[in-house]
Amino acid sequence: MPRLELQYPNEPYSTVNRYGSTRARYDLETIHDIINKAPLLYVSFNDPSSPFPAVLPMIGQMGSFTHPSSDLGDVLDLYLHSYVSSRIINLCRTAPSSSSQGTEKGLPLTIAASHLTGLVLALTPNSHSYNYRSAVLFGHATLVTVPEEKLYAMELITNSVVPSRWAQTRVPPNAAELQSTSVLRVSIANGSAKIRSGMPHDDRGDLKNDEVLDRVWTGVVPVSQTLGEPVAGPYNRVAEVPGYIIEYVREANEEGVRVAEEAMVEVKVE
Amino acid sequence: MPRLELQYPNEPYSTVNRYGSTRARYDLETIHDIINKAPLLYVSFNDPSSPFPAVLPMIGQMGSFTHPSSDLGDVLDLYLHSYVSSRIINLCRTAPSSSSQGTEKGLPLTIAASHLTGLVLALTPNSHSYNYRSAVLFGHATLVTVPEEKLYAMELITNSVVPSRWAQTRVPPNAAELQSTSVLRVSIANGSAKIRSGMPHDDRGDLKNDEVLDRVWTGVVPVSQTLGEPVAGPYNRVAEVPGYIIEYVREANEEGVRVAEEAMVEVKVE
Numbered sequence: 001m002p003r004l005e006l007q008y009p010n011e012p013y014s015t016v017n018r019y020g021s022t023r024a025r026y027d028l029e030t031i032h033d034i035i036n037k038a039p040l041l042y043v044s045f046n047d048p049s050s051p052f053p054a055v056l057p058m059i060g061q062m063g064s065f066t067h068p069s070s071d072l073g074d075v076l077d078l079y080l081h082s083y084v085s086s087r088i089i090n091l092c093r094t095a096p097s098s099s100s101q102g103t104e105k106g107l108p109l110t111i112a113a114s115h116l117t118g119l120v121l122a123l124t125p126n127s128h129s130y131n132y133r134s135a136v137l138f139g140h141a142t143l144v145t146v147p148e149e150k151l152y153a154m155e156l157i158t159n160s161v162v163p164s165r166w167a168q169t170r171v172p173p174n175a176a177e178l179q180s181t182s183v184l185r186v187s188i189a190n191g192s193a194k195i196r197s198g199m200p201h202d203d204r205g206d207l208k209n210d211e212v213l214d215r216v217w218t219g220v221v222p223v224s225q226t227l228g229e230p231v232a233g234p235y236n237r238v239a240e241v242p243g244y245i246i247e248y249v250r251e252a253n254e255e256g257v258r259v260a261e262e263a264m265v266e267v268k269v270e
Numbered sequence: 271m272p273r274l275e276l277q278y279p280n281e282p283y284s285t286v287n288r289y290g291s292t293r294a295r296y297d298l299e300t301i302h303d304i305i306n307k308a309p310l311l312y313v314s315f316n317d318p319s320s321p322f323p324a325v326l327p328m329i330g331q332m333g334s335f336t337h338p339s340s341d342l343g344d345v346l347d348l349y350l351h352s353y354v355s356s357r358i359i360n361l362c363r364t365a366p367s368s369s370s371q372g373t374e375k376g377l378p379l380t381i382a383a384s385h386l387t388g389l390v391l392a393l394t395p396n397s398h399s400y401n402y403r404s405a406v407l408f409g410h411a412t413l414v415t416v417p418e419e420k421l422y423a424m425e426l427i428t429n430s431v432v433p434s435r436w437a438q439t440r441v442p443p444n445a446a447e448l449q450s451t452s453v454l455r456v457s458i459a460n461g462s463a464k465i466r467s468g469m470p471h472d473d474r475g476d477l478k479n480d481e482v483l484d485r486v487w488t489g490v491v492p493v494s495q496t497l498g499e500p501v502a503g504p505y506n507r508v509a510e511v512p513g514y515i516i517e518y519v520r521e522a523n524e525e526g527v528r529v530a531e532e533a534m535v536e537v538k539v540e
Contacts, residue, residue, distance in 0.1 A: 013320035018353050039386050039400070039493075042312040044323040050283035052408040052459075053314040053323040055382035059400070083288050112325035116309050119497070121515075124440045125428040126447040130309070130329070138322040158395040162491075170394045170482045177396040189322075199503035207505060212440045217508040221432075221519060222498035223309075227389070228527065230491045231534055233469035235477060238487040245391075249491060257498065264501055 005029070006073055014138060014190040025193040029073030032062050034135035034193055036072070036160065038113035039225075043080065045109050045141075047091060056088065060111070061156045065149045065185075078111060078137060078186040079144075079153035089182045092141050106140030109186055117263035119221040122200035123212050129200070131220065131263040135193040139186040153183045164244050198266025220264050224256030275299070276343055284408060284460040295463040299343030302332050304405035304463055306342065306430065308383035309495075313350065315379050315411075317361060326358060330381070330456075331426045335419045348381060348407060348456040349414075349423035359452045362411050376410030379456055387533035389491040392470035393482050399470070401490065401533040405463040409456040423453045434514050468536025490534050494526030 007026045008014065016024035025031065035041065040057045047054050062076040070076060082089050088107070095107040118131030144150045151172065158166040173181075200218045207213070227249040230241045277296045278284065286294035295301065305311065310327045317324050332346040340346060352359050358377070365377040388401030414420045421442065428436040443451075470488045477483070497519040500511045 013317065013322060013324070018356060040384055040402075042314075042325055042382055044312075044314040044325045044380070046316065046323060047283065052283060052378050052380045053316060054283070055312055055314045055325065055380045055406060057382060057384045057402070057404050086288060108322050110314070110322045110325045112312055112327060114310055114327045116495075119431055121432065121435065121500075122439075124443065124447065125424055125436060126443055126451060128428060128431055128435070128439075130431075132310075132327070134327050136325060154395055158398060161389055161398055161400075162391065165391065165398070166395060169392075169398075169486050170476055170479070173394065173396055177394065181396060202505070206440055209440070213505065213507045215508070216439050217500075217502070217512050217515065218506045219500055219502040219511075221500045221515070224496050224498065225386075226494050226496040226526075228492035228494065228530060230391075230487075230489055232487070232489040235472070235483065236488045237483045238485070241489075242487050245487065245491070256496075260498060 006075065008191045011190055014136070014192045016192055016194050023194045023196055025195060027073065028075070029071070031135045031137065031191045031193045032072045032076055034115065034133050035060070035078065035111070035113050035137060036062055038115065040113070041080070042112045043088070043109055044112070045088060045091065045107055047087060054087070058082065059157055059160065061160045063153070063156045065152050068152070076188070078139065078188060079156060080141070080184045080186065081154065081157055082182055082184065084180050084182045089143065089184070092143050092184055095142070104140045104187065104189065106142040106187065109139055109141045111137040111139070111186065115259070116223045117260045118223050120200050121221065122218055123202045123206045123216045127200060127202045129196060131196050131198070133193070133195050135191065137186070137188050137191040139188040141184040141186045144183040144185050147178070149185070150178065150183045153185070154181070162245060162248050168242065168244070195267070197263045199264065222260035222264065224260045226256065227252050276345065278461045281460055284406070284462045286462055286464050293464045293466055295465060297343065298345070299341070301405045301407065301461045301463045302342045302346055304385065304403050305330070305348065305381070305383050305407060306332055308385065310383070311350070312382045313358070313379055314382070315358060315361065315377055317357060324357070328352065329427055329430065331430045333423070333426045335422050338422070346458070348409065348458060349426060350411070350454045350456065351424065351427055352452055352454065354450050354452045359413065359454070362413050362454055365412070374410045374457065374459065376412040376457065379409055379411050381407040381409070381456065385529070386493045387530045388493055390470050391491065392488055393472045393476045393486045397470060397472045399466060401466050401468070403463070403465050405461065407456070407458050407461040409458040411454040411456045414453040414455050417448070419455070420448065420453045423455070424451070432515060432518050438512065438514070465537070467533045469534065492530035492534065494530045496526065497522050
């Protein structure tokens with residue numbers, strides 16, 4: 001029997017309106033995959049002392065401390081880490097234990113991440129676009145206080161930079177390190193993804209215009225992120241770059257190119 | 271005489287606290303450069319009907335319609351474009367003509383952008399980091415209503431995808447195209463940048479630990495964005511990829527690698 005595909009609920013604030021029928025995705029697996037593969041997440045929240053919302057680039061990963069073997073498509077929390085006295089941590093510390101809705105405690109956060117996969121060059125400026133995979137999550141952040149959960153999240157986050165890195169470093173963190181780093185657990189209320197794939201689409205009028213068709217090159221320039229050759233630091237004593245780093249560099253680069261190539265083929269949401 | 275370097279004012283909401291003395295930058299040129307080179311901007315605002323701030327990935331560019339020959343270090347506006355009936359456009363349309371402070375009209379927006387330039391692998395998880403160039407701008411968005419300014423912004427934004435692309439396409443946009451696209455002008459109130467460069471830094475205790483130093487590889491994996499070979503679309507009739515596209519792909523890739531390499535050398539803020 002096929003496994004049930006979990007979806008985030010459609011609330012007005014989380015619904016993709018423009019091109020929603022072809023580009024929107026609400027299944028947890030797609031959204032969590034985009035978030036976990038993003039090296040940077042853009043985390044937004046309101047600080048009562050500021051006239052503008054705050055947006056911070058942060059490192060984060062989704063996981064489940066209570067069910068560590070969960071799949072990407074399961075209900076997961078988002079873990080973020082930050083310096084102990086940062087503004088977001090201070091706001092979480094003082095966030096009301098229940099929101100105005102009276103149900104969720106913690107600081108309301110919005111988390112966005114995108115992977116740019118192509119420049120879509122069309123006949124007219126208006127039809128220009130990007131191929132991309134983007135996701136947004138909405139949730140409430142509270143400070144992790146259980147030491148085992150904090151270590152679980154720190155390992156998850158370190159291994160998102162380079163897989164298996166945690167176990168290759170000096171661990172566990174000492175008391176001063178644990179004290180200086182705070183970990184936030186974001187309980188996810190909702191989310192959505194928007195994916196653009198395929199080639200340019202132009203309007204019928206332009207597609208009948210020989211002068212324009214004969215003059216304007218149309219197509220896609222694929223875009224990916226590239227990891228370069230690792231460069232040893234000033235106090236490095238390990239003569240050769242370890243295999244797990246070399247392998248990750250190769251795999252990440254191959255996957256980036258593959259995703260950008262696949263993005264040139266249009267995938268319609270069923 | 272050296273030209274005066276303009277700086278954004280330090281307000282509590284725009285001040286970089288953590289590592290502020292070594293990583294923060296407030297000069298307009300650095301901040302505007304990071305924003306204009308970012309293919310995606312993360313735009314945050316509050317929608318009274320949502321319990322969470324909104325964050326949208328958008329394309330935007332800084333420029334000056336009144337002084338088009340301005341430099342990056344001059345006072346500039348940020349232009350964003352969007353579909354005419356999108357939520358952000360609707361909110362701008364109904365934004366009060368003066369804020370609660372009574373000075374600035376328009377929808378308060380925060381705009382963030384980052385360039386990841388390296389994975390910084392240290393002896394301990396806590397000392398792991400990224401090399402990056404990130405910027406945040408705060409401002410008030412209003413709809414552009416002057417047709418000439420709208421065209422100026424659309425050209426600026428199209429040419430940020432591929433330089434000179436605008437003039438190579440079917441322009442000017444027709445009445446329907448102009449009607450379906452809205453352009454926002456964000457008047458910038460403040461901003462800051464944060465830049466991390468250099469090699470790993472570990473704590474003294476770990477730097478004296480031979481077992482750790484002999485076992486853990488430390489250094490930087492440079493990161494850059496790569497544009498691949500352009501792929502023609504289904505109705506393309508131009509046999510060869512035009513030179514300005516090939517040249518841009520090459521130049522953008524060379525610059526990405528160069529920036530990631532330069533980022534491995536620590537630059538201290540004077």
